[in-house]
Amino acid sequence: MARYQVYSPNPVWFDLAGVANTPNGKIQFYLIGTTDPKDTYNAFSGGSVNANPVPMDSSGRLNVPVWLDGDYSVVVYDEDDVVIDTFDLRSPTDNAAVVPVPGDDEYLGGDGTDFIPKTYRGMPDPTGLVGYVPVSDGETYVMTPLPEAPEAPTVPLENTSGHVKIGTVMIQWGTDTVPAAASAKTANKAVTFSEAFSATPYIVLPVNSSAGGSAPSGAIPTLAYTSLSTTGCTITANIPDDDSNSNWKLGNTTPFSYVAIGPCVAP
Incomplete structure (x- = not known):
């Protein structure tokens, strides 16, 4: 607790009526709220302990500096031991916040009420750790090497x-x-794949590659595949119309292209 000075020797103490000084009076210092004497000092650093009570000189002044440490109850007497005044003095630092000193790798934080030293969670020193990255282990950061990329x-x-x-x-x-x-409105063509698949293909996509129709009417047939196997399939051309007129028959050939996708043995 820091010491504080309440009285220097200069102020003059007056009598009970407050009209004249109090020569040769004295001031008694007690532990606050008690009649137990409590020491005062003649210097901030402590110095020497003053007499208790502290005497006044003939002009009504204290004859030494008075430095206090803590809380006091004070009684002022004249030279005939008549009480002139009583009062309490409280340390101005009693209610001051106590600021702790942070340790190594700590900084001063708080919880909204008190100061609290907190651990500084900075990045670890990367010196000499080429190819390392900081990774959390749940408590702090650890420098960890980057994993090697697997071969494609x-x-x-x-x-x-x-x-x-x-x-x-x-x-x-x-x-x-x-x-x-x-x-007829429907015609078929068997297609043999240039190389057999290892199992039935996933899909075959036939596309009509004729700019004109396959019927005298100019109708363009739809194409579909059936009888799909590992070695081929059947492509069917069909004019989807219920008119029986010959103009709606497949009077012309239907050229087409196709793409087949399926499994095979790796090369």
């Missing part, structure tokens, strides 16, 4: 005329023609 898998490729193999998937393509059927 090698995908076998085969690209030839009419098909391409990407690992275990093959894409085939080709062209063919559905023959004319002058008396």
